[in-house]
């Protein structure tokens with residue numbers, strides 16, 4: 563499919579440029595409200611003293627997420643995709659080819675909240691991290707295998723709510739393993755910080 | 768855009784057929800895991816003695832949602848959309864033109880969990896109901912205005928969790944009103960049943 567071929571070609575170019583500039587790049591995808599922004603905030607809070615971070619946020623509209631992350635003292639760029647349900651490599655190419663990257667060590671991309679569309683569009687990052695939370699229900703992974711198939715890390719977030727939400731989290735873990743045996747699966751709470759250090763280790767930052 | 772024009776034309780045909788057969792038809796859209804299936808279960812549980820209900824479920828894969836709803840003694844049809852992030856009027860047309868509708872009073876359609884894609888594809892139902900939950904965070908409505916602009920009823924679900932989740936629900940209500948002053952906004956819990964009778968009234972069933 564033409565759109566996807568062009569996307570992948572541009573993604574390869576993005577990857578090449580980021581590696582040439584020694585920039586570690588990560589693409590966070592996941593369900594609406596699963597905690598992508600909160601998790602990026604948790605990571606940035608812990609590493610922004612040591613690394614210069616740039617965050618690119620993708621949303622159909624508003625700059626709410628970029629503004630939230632900016633509170634943590636890092637540069638953010640908000641991309642509004644309009645009617646498009648995912649970021650694509652052209653969006654990223656536009657930023658990294660026109661932004662002064664000399665100061666940047668790490669690039670976090672927060673993709674549009676969507677468990678389907680981003681599977682068609684890789685961005686050229688070294689890892690893709692898919693995020694769901696226990697509040698979406700235990701069938702969420704089984705019902706959306708594509709992003710889990712192609713990701714490197716899977717986060718099951720909001721585990722601080724396990725005592726008040728009736729959910730079979732071990733089914734979620736086993737569903738993810740079944741879909742992709744190579745997945746690194748990490749249970750987190752972006753609110754308490756539980757396992758965020760473990761996530762940072764998994765990103766090999 | 769050609770795809771959307773064809774969709775709308777077929778949606779009008781669907782609408783005509785459903786009205787000719789005296790079938791009340793409702794399209795439930797909303798975020799992944801917001802409670803679309805649970806809400807349909809709650810409604811069906813209360814009306815299936817009085818009305819013959821058919822439920823069409825849309826998901827990229829699996830028949831998990833159709834199987835869940837079937838437990839309540841109603842007919843269900845699961846449509847798997849593959850890579851498509853929303854049902855379209857052709858999916859619905861295929862069902863209603865090849866299914867014996869003589870026994871059906873009410874058609875509930877559960878759309879694919881997605882706050883973006885369904886805004887491009889009306890299905891030909893008399894009402895569209897958009898569902899979000901407090902666990903997606905208070906910015907979810909502001910960040911996804913399109914479905915709220917075009918819906919008749921907006922549900923803010925999982926209010927049983929208000930005492931354990933820190934969220935500004937009144938901001939959510941006011942965001943929805945700002946986007947669409949004609950919206951009928953209903954706060955529900957599909958788990959306790961709170962306001963489900965109110966929702967059934969709003970559907971004018």
Ligand SMILES: Nc1nc2c(ncn2[C@@H]2O[C@H](COP(=O)(O)OP(=O)(O)OP(=O)(O)O)[C@@H](O)[C@H]2O)c(=O)[nH]1
Nearest residue numbers: 594595596597598599600675720751752753903904
């Ligand atoms: N209890 C709990 N709430 C969380 C956690 N992580 C995020 N939240 C809450 O979940 C809601 C959504 O979090 P966000 O960080 O905005 O989620 P998101 O994935 O960035 O959302 P979108 O970008 O809009 O798709 C907010 O109310 C957060 O405070 C967590 O670990 N535990």
Ligand SMILES: Nc1nc2c(ncn2[C@@H]2O[C@H](COP(=O)(O)OP(=O)(O)OP(=O)(O)O)[C@@H](O)[C@H]2O)c(=O)[nH]1
Nearest residue numbers: 698699799800801802803804805880925956957958
């Ligand atoms: N606490 C609480 N949990 C709820 C409520 N409604 C649904 N849930 C839970 O939320 C999770 C998702 O509910 P579903 O009904 O599967 O949501 P959905 O919108 O149909 O999900 P998809 O079809 O996969 O997009 C499940 O674990 C439900 O039990 C509610 O009112 N309160």
Ligand SMILES: [Mg+2]
Nearest residue numbers: 598599627672
């Ligand atoms: Mg976000």
Ligand SMILES: [Mg+2]
Nearest residue numbers: 803804832877
């Ligand atoms: Mg469902």
